[in-house]
Amino acid sequence: MPDGGLTLVLGGARSGKSAHAERLIGELAPPWTYIATAQAFDDEMRERIAHHQSRRDQRWRTVDAPLELAAALDGAGEGPVLIDCLTLWLTNHMLVGHDLEVECQRLVEVLARPRGTWFVVSNEVGMGIVPENALARRFRDEAGRLNQQVAAIADRVMLTVAGIPIKVK
Numbered sequence: 001m002p003d004g005g006l007t008l009v010l011g012g013a014r015s016g017k018s019a020h021a022e023r024l025i026g027e028l029a030p031p032w033t034y035i036a037t038a039q040a041f042d043d044e045m046r047e048r049i050a051h052h053q054s055r056r057d058q059r060w061r062t063v064d065a066p067l068e069l070a071a072a073l074d075g076a077g078e079g080p081v082l083i084d085c086l087t088l089w090l091t092n093h094m095l096v097g098h099d100l101e102v103e104c105q106r107l108v109e110v111l112a113r114p115r116g117t118w119f120v121v122s123n124e125v126g127m128g129i130v131p132e133n134a135l136a137r138r139f140r141d142e143a144g145r146l147n148q149q150v151a152a153i154a155d156r157v158m159l160t161v162a163g164i165p166i167k168v169k
Contacts, residue, residue: 003028006114008150010124010168011160018084020158020165021119022055028080028117030059035073035081037089039066052084066092070110078116086122086150087143094139104146112153122147124159 007024011017025032034056040046056062065072069089073081093103111120126144131137151157157169 004114004117005155006111006150006153007117007119007156007158008147008154009119009121009158009160009165010147010151012124012127015160016163016165017121017123017158017160018052019055019163020160021082021084021121025080025082025117025119031079032060033076033079033081034060034062035065035069035076035083036062037066037069037083037085037092039088039092065089067096067098070107073110073118076115080117080119081114082119082121084121086120086146087125090143090146091139094135094142100142104142104149108146108149108153111150120150120154122150 007021009017009021009024011020036049036052038045038049038052040049053062063072063076066089069083073083089107090100090104093100111118123143124147125140131140151169154169156167159166159168
């Protein structure tokens with residue numbers, strides 16, 4: 001079990017990455033901080049958010065940070081933190097037209113100096129076919145670059161496949 005530092009938990013959609021990160025943080029003493037990056041733009045997303053929320057009890061403090069993830073981390077204190085997830089955060093910035101290079105650099109600088117045990121969940125989106133449209137290709141490429149940057153500074157990297165975590169680093 002990690003004690004301090006940064007753990008990146010990667011996986012595809014519905015791979016079990018969030019549940020695995022929650023199990024890891026659950027091995028540490030609460031309270032835990034859950035930094036959520038999702039925004040409920042439609043009914044499907046509201047259901048996904050509700051599903052994640054149903055797994056958290058009073059030991060969790062939830063901070064919504066769809067855009068200001070670096071600031072939320074700066075204010076998180078020294079207890080265990082779970083960030084779910086980087087790819088939704090990246091999507092939020094793409095949708096409003098922010099400079100992704102600037103935003104990602106700012107985030108990576110904060111992630112490089114965790115003040116406790118931090119878990120970061122992100123989607124591995126580069127293992128499928130090449131998307132047919134430019135926006136989807138850009139998202140795939142930006143997510144891949146961000147995951148590489150975070151993996152480079154992480155103390156540990158896990159890949160979750162079909163609910164099974166695999167240690168990468």
